[in-house]
Amino acid sequence: MTEECWIPAGKAADLHEKGKLVFRKGGKQILVLQTGDRLFAVNNRCPHQGYPLSEGHMSDDCRLTCNWHNWKFDLDSGETVVGGDQLRSYAVKIEGEAILVDLADPDRTAAQSRALDNLYACFHRYEYDRMGRELARFKAAGGNYARAVGEMINRCYLQFEYGMSHAFAAAADWLALTEKYEAEGRDDAALVTALEAVSHFAWDSQRYDGFPYADRVEPFEAEKFLAAVEAENEAEAVALMNGALAEGLSYAELRPVLARAALAHYNDFGHSAIYVVKAGQLLDRIGADYLAPVLRTMVRSLVYARREDLIPEFRAYGPALEGWSQSGEALSVGELWAKPANRILEAIASSAMAEKELYQLLFAALVRNLLHFDTDLAARTRNKITDNVDWLDFTHGLTFSNAVRHLCEETPELWPQGLLQMACFAGRNAGYLDRDLDVTAWKVPEAAAFLAQAHDFLLDHGLPEPIVSCHILKTLLALEEEMAAFPGAGWTGEALAAFNRFLAIPVRRRHSLRTARQSLEFTAKE
Ligand code: FES
Incomplete structure (x- = not known):
């Protein structure tokens, strides 16, 4: 919890007379509203595009409408009824003749968690601009972008019907740039790259429901796993990978086996091998807490990979591999x-x-x-x-x-x-x-x-x-x-x-x- 920070915001008499007033403090604009004996204090800048909510209107059931694009905020519940971002509210009270507003920053852990919830809420409709704002709020509350990416993976990975997509591979690269730009103090560039990573997950998952993975756990054996992938048996391959997770194997320990699965065929226009490498780089940035969703989507994509060495154009691949001799000319x-x-x-x-x-x-x-x-x-x-x-x-x-x-x-x-x-x-x-x-x-x-x-x-x-x-x-x-x-x-x-x-x-x-x-x-x- 952060300490309360009650600030005088005006005279109660003015509020009683006009029903609203705006006061400014430290770059903030706070709108104080009174309806009957109810008091509210909210950010006067609409969370959509920043127009003043003091120019909006309030209904009898305490819904504040922004007149610019009709977003509506339920001041009782704090929910945004029409629109996207939540409206920041503040505690407010009247003591004697003074209106007091608590400008204390919200608890950082709670603010981060709210920003992450709101970030994922943007996925459904691919609200790109709002994703930028929610990421900025997460960062302002002390969050780090790599964790935001990890959390979004945790929430959306079941929506990937065929497993890993380029969103995972690209996230590794975008986050590498995020880290570089943060070290250089380039806040805008850091947010761009984090937003690219997050919004790609939103794009790839937005139209899909969940496609759950097998819960079964089998002791991990590399050869059994490779056979399950070869047989396109997702349930078995995932059960074995669940076993690897239960045994506490790291991605680095599993990567050689995943590499064998990825290169067992001329797979999926090269995606399989790219994903095995990039998933490792991604985990290096977001941390091993997110190993399970990354591994499961990886396994699914390996199972579903098309084996292009089986089509006529690449039939020479098998014999070339078998006849690998390295005995001829330079x-x-x-x-x-x-x-x-x-x-x-x-x-x-x-x-x-x-x-x-x-x-x-x-x-x-x-x-x-x-x-x-x-x-x-x-x-x-x-x-x-x-x-x-x-x-x-x-x-x-x-x-x-x-x-x-x-x-x-x-x-x-x-x-x-x-x-x-x-x-x-x-x-x-x-x-x-x-x-x-x-x-x-x-x-x-x-x-x-x-x-x-x-x-x-x-x-x-x-x-x-x-x-x-x-x-x-x-x-x-x-x-x-x-x-x-x-x-x-x-x-x-x-x-x-x-x-x-x-x-x-x-x-x-x-x-x-x-x-x-x-x-x-x-x-x-x-
Ligand atoms: S600025 Fe308020 S709804 Fe668009």
Whole structure:
């Protein structure tokens, strides 16, 4: 409890006469209202957009209406009946001729908990601006943003029907920036990045009810867990993970097993491996208190992951893995770039080069893919559904590679899987390249200044869908990490140019005419 702080707020006679008065103290504006023998004191600034509630009107049942946008506040219960944010109220009394208002700050723990409740209340209707305000209130009450993200995960994770989404992966990266901006004293930038993290969870969960997880607990055994994931048996895989939680295993202890599950196939367009890495980084920031929801959503996404090595385009993956010999020739980027997946798979599986050298070659090929993406193909309106392609098909090659490096450095026996899956990525986009593109205009003269601009762009990107901004973020941070891991690498210039081009040419997120034409053509053959 905080100590009371009663302040004189005016004369009782004035209040009796007018029914309301406003007084100002320390930047606050307090509206005191009297109706019959009832007294109320509330923030005079409407919690919607700050217009004065003193210009509003009060009904007989003590509902105060803001006349600007009709928000209504029940002063008895403290609830907002129409609108969103709660109206701050204060204790008020009359002693003799004086009106006294208690300006003491509310108890910080209670204020944090209320802000978190209100933050989650915004999820249902994706109230972005209000989420910003509730996060600011949480912070002002002494909360930290990482905990707010953890608490939101706790509340919404059951709403993820297929488990982990990019919201989890992006939260790790956004919170890394939050931490950096807080250390630099940049409050606005810290709130932007925390809000990006939280609002992405709201976006991804908003239309869904709960999809509960199995409660059953089975003693954790790595091989049993891998078999359950392989058999797409969510209940069994979750029961085993519940066992791991009961035994107190940490994420770091479980990560090698999760990595094996993620790389057991060319999984889910690389999402599985990315999520295994990013979930660990996320937990490093939000803390192990949130291990259970993160692990359960991870397990579900592993179970539901599509296994793309089973489709014809990547059938060469299995034989390449089986025939992994590392006995052949050294390779160059030119020999890998713009080749179909089966050719690259064969070359990688039989090359005598060391894993890290192969990694860099493949990364260079993926960077070149991004640089040479033929963006005209994304704007077509007459193409087969199977040829729908856009920037994110290319950026994933880089973010997946970054995840592969993390996982394989920790568990080196996974290098063959990781490298061959990078080869799948390099090959899958070979048909969507403008090989003769003049890339001179995209060259970046000064890397540090360019990267700083890219970070600034992320603070005010103006993109409504979190999926787009999060891919810009994840690609940027993956590139920065890879450049730090391989200083002066030959692909650095192309990587910066590729990212420059990606930033400059917007991701097209709606294809109305293409969708209509494809729908007509597709269904006509049914
Ligand atoms: S400012 Fe009060 S309802 Fe909008």
